Amino acid sequence: MSSPIIVAVDFADIKSAWNFIDRVDPADCRLKIGKELFTHAGPDFIKQIHQKGFDVFLDLKFHDIPNTVANAVTAAADLGVWMTNVHASGGSRMMQAAKDALYSYGKDAPLLIAVTVLTSMESSDLQEIGINASPLEQATRLAMLAKNCGLDGVVCSAKEVQSFRTRLGSDFKLVTPGIRPVGTNPDDQRRIMTPQRALAAGSDYLVIGRPITQAADPMKTLKEILETLD
Ligand SMILES: O=c1ccn([C@@H]2O[C@H](COP(=O)(O)O)[C@@H](O)[C@H]2O)c(=O)[nH]1
Numbered sequence: 001m002s003s004p005i006i007v008a009v010d011f012a013d014i015k016s017a018w019n020f021i022d023r024v025d026p027a028d029c030r031l032k033i034g035k036e037l038f039t040h041a042g043p044d045f046i047k048q049i050h051q052k053g054f055d056v057f058l059d060l061k062f063h064d065i066p067n068t069v070a071n072a073v074t075a076a077a078d079l080g081v082w083m084t085n086v087h088a089s090g091g092s093r094m095m096q097a098a099k100d101a102l103y104s105y106g107k108d109a110p111l112l113i114a115v116t117v118l119t120s121m122e123s124s125d126l127q128e129i130g131i132n133a134s135p136l137e138q139a140t141r142l143a144m145l146a147k148n149c150g151l152d153g154v155v156c157s158a159k160e161v162q163s164f165r166t167r168l169g170s171d172f173k174l175v176t177p178g179i180r181p182v183g184t185n186p187d188d189q190r191r192i193m194t195p196q197r198a199l200a201a202g203s204d205y206l207v208i209g210r211p212i213t214q215a216a217d218p219m220k221t222l223k224e225i226l227e228t229l230d
Pocket residue numbers: 008010034115117118119120155156177178179187189207208209210211
């Protein structure tokens with residue numbers, strides 16, 4: 001079985017990122033490159049990570065008009081990334097445009113997934129922006145929209161996974177950040193779950209950042225989490 005862990009490589013500089021990446025084995029995890037590191041390091045950095053044998057999830061969460069998002073996911077596909085994403089709250093015309101843009105890549109297209117409700121948000125955060133639904137209700141609405149647009153899956157909280165698995169089927173990828181091993185700091189995350197419970201609930205991929213990258217011994221922590229998932 002390939003590893004379900006995607007490490008969020010969120011570092012403030014390229015040297016620290018390489019210090020981490022150079023010590024990880026591609027058999028143990030995939031790597032997620034987000035806004036912080038991509039803005040520092042750019043597309044060449046992604047190419048260098050590919051050369052080391054890693055699958056890359058380019059987590060730029062595109063959220064713009066359909067034409068712009070379609071062109072952005074095309075650029076991601078040209079980089080050869082394994083997975084990329086958009087915000088489902090950009091709506092179905094935007095998601096459909098992104099999906100259509102990848103058609104010509106055939107089996108080489110990256111997996112295209114949509115962010116539902118950020119795992120840092122709880123009900124009060126949704127109310128503040130005019131959404132009176134609970135995180136589960138709002139995430140369900142957006143996940144169904146993403147599925148109807150032909151996307152490959154969604155980013156959601158592991159708390160939503162059991163319900164989504166039943167509604168959205170076994171092939172729809174459920175990618176869950178907000179993963180916190182027992183006793184670790186939740187930081188800014190609000191809808192969290194342990195790695196073991198998230199996997200048991202039906203998550204396909206567990207996105208884990210600070211609990212690994214900021215640990216005293218990141219490699220040991222990664223291995224320990226993997227052992228608990230066996
Ligand atoms: O809903 C979301 C979507 C994306 N993320 C990203 O995942 C990682 C989580 O990092 P931690 O350090 O484990 O909290 C981070 O890169 C976020 O941008 C998310 O947390 N929630």
